[in-house]
Amino acid sequence: xxxxxxxxxxxxxxxxxxxxxxxxxxxxxxxxxxxxxxxxxxxxxxxxxxxxxxxxxxxxxxxxxxxxxxxxxxxxxxxxxxxxxxxxxxxxxxxxxxxxxxxxxxxxxxxxxxxxxxxxxxxxxxxxxxxxxxxxxxxxxxxxxxxxxxxxxxxxxxxxxxxxxxxxxxxxxxxxxxxxxxxxxxxxxxxxxxxxxxxxxxxxxxxxxxxxxxxxxxxxxxxxxxxxxxxxxxxxxxxxxxxxxxxxxxxxxxxxxxxxxxxxxxxxxxxxxxxxxxxxxxxxxxxxxxxxxxxxxxxxxxxxxxxxxxxxxxxxxxxxxxxxxxxxxxxxxxxxxxxxxxxxxxxxxxxxxxxxxxxxxxxxxxxxxxxxxxxxxxxxxxxxx
Amino acid sequence: xxxxxxxxxxxxxxxxxxxxxxxxxxxxxxxxxxxxxxxxxxxxxxxxxxxxxxxxxxxxxxxxxxxxxxxxxxxxxxxxxxxxxxxxxxxxxxxxxxxxxxxxxxxxxxxxxxxxxxxxxxxxxxxxxxxxxxxxxxxxxxxxxxxxxxxxxxxxxxxxxxxxxxxxxxxxxxxxxxxxxxxxxxxxxxxxxxxxxxxxxxxxxxxxxxxxxxxxxxxxxxxxxxxxxxxxxxxxxxxxxxxxxxxxxxxxxxxxxxxxxxxxxxxxxxxxxxxxxxxxxxxxxxxxxxxxxxxxxxxxxxxxxxxxxxxxxxxxxxxxxxxxxxxxxxxxxxxxxxxxxxxxxxxxxxxxxxxxxxxxxxxxxxxxxxxxxxxxxxx
Numbered sequence: 228x229x230x231x232x233x234x235x236x237x238x239x240x241x242x243x244x245x246x247x248x249x250x251x252x253x254x255x256x257x258x259x260x261x262x263x264x265x266x267x268x269x270x271x272x273x274x275x276x277x278x279x280x281x282x283x284x285x286x287x288x289x290x291x292x293x294x295x296x297x298x299x300x301x302x303x304x305x306x307x308x309x310x311x312x313x314x315x316x317x318x319x320x321x322x323x324x325x326x327x328x329x330x331x332x333x334x335x336x337x338x339x340x341x342x343x344x345x346x347x348x349x350x351x352x353x354x355x356x357x358x359x360x361x362x363x364x365x366x367x368x369x370x371x372x373x374x375x376x377x378x379x380x381x382x383x384x385x386x387x388x389x390x391x392x393x394x395x396x397x398x399x400x401x402x403x404x405x406x407x408x409x410x411x412x413x414x415x416x417x418x419x420x421x422x423x424x425x426x427x428x429x430x431x432x433x434x435x436x437x438x439x440x441x442x443x444x445x446x447x448x449x450x451x452x453x454x455x456x457x458x459x460x461x462x463x464x465x466x467x468x469x470x471x472x473x474x475x476x477x478x479x480x481x482x483x484x485x486x487x488x489x490x491x492x493x494x495x496x497x498x499x500x501x502x503x504x505x506x507x508x509x510x511x512x513x514x515x516x517x518x519x520x521x522x523x524x525x526x527x528x529x530x531x532x533x534x535x536x537x538x539x540x541x542x543x544x545x546x547x548x549x550x551x552x553x554x555x556x557x558x559x560x561x562x563x564x565x566x567x568x569x570x571x572x573x574x575x576x577x578x579x580x581x582x583x584x585x586x587x588x589x590x591x592x593x594x595x596x597x598x599x600x601x602x603x604x605x606x607x608x609x610x611x612x
Numbered sequence: 613x614x615x616x617x618x619x620x621x622x623x624x625x626x627x628x629x630x631x632x633x634x635x636x637x638x639x640x641x642x643x644x645x646x647x648x649x650x651x652x653x654x655x656x657x658x659x660x661x662x663x664x665x666x667x668x669x670x671x672x673x674x675x676x677x678x679x680x681x682x683x684x685x686x687x688x689x690x691x692x693x694x695x696x697x698x699x700x701x702x703x704x705x706x707x708x709x710x711x712x713x714x715x716x717x718x719x720x721x722x723x724x725x726x727x728x729x730x731x732x733x734x735x736x737x738x739x740x741x742x743x744x745x746x747x748x749x750x751x752x753x754x755x756x757x758x759x760x761x762x763x764x765x766x767x768x769x770x771x772x773x774x775x776x777x778x779x780x781x782x783x784x785x786x787x788x789x790x791x792x793x794x795x796x797x798x799x800x801x802x803x804x805x806x807x808x809x810x811x812x813x814x815x816x817x818x819x820x821x822x823x824x825x826x827x828x829x830x831x832x833x834x835x836x837x838x839x840x841x842x843x844x845x846x847x848x849x850x851x852x853x854x855x856x857x858x859x860x861x862x863x864x865x866x867x868x869x870x871x872x873x874x875x876x877x878x879x880x881x882x883x884x885x886x887x888x889x890x891x892x893x894x895x896x897x898x899x900x901x902x903x904x905x906x907x908x909x910x911x912x913x914x915x916x917x918x919x920x921x922x923x924x925x926x927x928x929x930x931x932x933x934x935x936x937x938x939x940x941x942x943x944x945x946x947x948x949x950x951x952x953x954x955x956x957x958x959x960x961x962x963x964x965x966x967x968x969x970x971x972x973x974x975x976x977x978x979x980x981x982x983x984x985x986x987x988x989x990x991x
Contacts, residue, residue: 353952357882358951358952359882359951360882360883362883363881363882363883363884383952426956426958427956427957427958428955428956428957428962429955429956429957429962429965429966430955497741497748498742498743498744498745498748499744499745499747499748500745500748506979508979508982509979556944560940563969564972564977564978564979567743567744567973567977568738568743568768568821568973570969571813571814571815571966571969571970572811572812572813572814573811573812573813573814574811574812578813578814581814581969582814585947585954585955588947588948588951588954589951589952593948593951594948595890595892595893598892
């Protein structure tokens with residue numbers, strides 16, 4: 228078993244690192260303060276071909292695999308989580324349903340421009356009534372002639388104000404729990420779409436999340452993904468593992484950044500007559516971080532590799548996401564402690580890693596849900612015996 | 613040995629709790645968002661006698677005991693860490709040296725108005741290169757005739773921008789480590805004192821942390837607290853009380869976070885039932901409550917021993933270590949129960965989570981405290 232990255236993968240990693248250091252890093256302070264990613268930066272990311280990394284060349288994509296995509300996510304998050312989160316949305320959740328289930332026309336009108344960075348998309352599932360419990364959603368989609376009429380409210384929608392189209396989860400059968408959910412493609416400029424207030428939050432400051440309202444929004448019936456009603460969860464299942472593995476990659480990027488910076492600080496900071504890295508308590512903190520980073524890296528890239536081999540990855544996606552989430556929280560906690568009072572200083576990066584790491588607690592599912600999923604897989608395994 | 617608070621202590625707790633519920637809790641989010649010192653609440657605390665709770669009536673104090681001081685800090689911290697930490701500073705380290713070692717004239721001029729909330733007193737120990745390792749401070753105090761002349765730079769000084777007087781740690785013996793430190797009264801208007809800008813930080817936003825520079829700052833010899841050479845010992849004694857106080861702030865924050873999480877878990881419905889009905893949530897809350905209870909017992913035991921005249925540095929250090937770690941774990945747990953709402957500015961949980969980090973620093977980091985406890989154990 229060869230666990231090494233190939234030279235091409237290493238080259239890709241360095242190129243993303245260089246890009247991030249050159250174009251993203253110098254603007255982090257400005258983006259944190261303005262709580263916005265400038266359009267020219269998003270355009271530059273488009274020029275690199277990142278948005279189409281996963282998509283077929285037929286649509287203008289790069290034809291890249293999950294290992295490369297995980298590298299992209301890891302490296303971007305290592306630099307700046309807000310940008311990484313927006314890019315991942317554009318590369319995956321915001322566009323994937325069109326890629327998998329869209330008509331040729333929809334791919335031409337939405338996927339191709341998205342890959343070029345001419346149009347942006349985002350996914351709309353969460354509501355005040357439910358994040359984890361998507362079956363509790365109240366947004367409805369009612370068939371009316373050759374249209375659907377969408378009514379409802381979404382919350383925590385990444386970039387709702389700045390995108391051109393949404394993949395919206397809505398119930399075609401309000402009484403059927405999660406089985407009544409369907410997915411729809413909707414442009415932002417449809418009458419009745421209202422972007423609500425921006426959610427003031429502690430993390431990923433430049434990746435704004437918004438409330439989003441649909442007031443009698445009409446869309447053509449062929450905007451229903453999957454061709455027939457009741458397909459929402461079946462379709463969603465295609466993407467859940469991807470979201471887990473690649474969110475995990477984001478976490479790994481933050482973990483490494485926190486580890487590297489606290490290591491460097493520990494080498495310089497003197498207390499009781501020596502650099503604090505000479506003290507065992509600090510050394511062991513760094514050693515524990517390293518254990519968890521190495522373990523997480525293996526789990527995440529193994530899951531990505533399995534996806535590329537077309538192998539089932541239900542358990543691996545869940546376990547790697549669970550693991551890195553707990554690990555990155557421990558890592559940023561210890562890294563912040565190494566910095567002492569400077570751990571709270573807004574001039575340093577470490578407070579941003581500390582905050583942004585919390586994303587992992589609910590992005591791609593809470594820890595409680597992930598453990599439920601793992602437990603269900605175990606139950607299915609023993610059921611088969 | 614059962615632990616009951618006396619009637620007087622319970623009365624105080626109830627009255628502080630009422631003040632906190634009526635006036636502090638509703639203002640806490642705004643204090644944090646605006647990053648402004650809560651001046652009117654600080655004034656109200658003065659009027660209620662909180663600032664002088666440790667001091668005798670002779671100076672306008674309310675003559676409470678250490679347990680009462682601890683109860684007060686806990687309740688205030690439940691409402692707003694920014695307010696609580698500033699009140700605690702004013703009650704304890706910001707004024708204690710003036711009380712114990714100051715001249716009557718200094719007490720009249722500074723302690724009495726401090727207790728009334730008219731002058732703010734803070735302690736100034738930390739420097740850019742010396743936090744945990746106070747023995748490494750570079751600020752010096754050289755005797756010159758009837759004066760001392762101080763030179764140095766302090767950083768992370770609580771409310772430096774607002775303080776009227778500072779209790780400054782400076783070395784009378786620059787060759788010595790910690791034992792070379794003495795403590796001095798430095799008043800703001802003294803020539804040679806300059807206050808730098810506050811550090812932008814992530815936590816306790818209603819309390820500033822600034823810079824104090826002393827450049828050939830000349831103070832009368834009677835501004836030395838106690839005898840030359842005794843400063844470090846006096847500071848050590850105070851540290852035990854500082855640690856207990858940090859423990860009490862930790863309990864207040866822990867309670868606030870736990871209460872918020874318990875309420876939310878009962879209200880938030882997912883999968884047709886309150887999330888509290890899932891073991892993953894209820895067991896987590898049970899662990900949080902257990903940790904909080906253990907911390908409370910340690911902190912109050914240390915405080916009541918102090919009231920019996922026993923200054924137990926090992927217990928005080930353990931109480932601070934355990935309680936501050938507990939507060940951080942409880943804030944983390946609460947944040948998880950709230951899921952994404954745990955990070956929304958609209959809810960207080962993100963503030964508890966940020967403010968809890970502050971508790972890991974004052975009075976010693978967890979690593980320093982472990983070292984102290986180990987030494988107390990003879991290791």
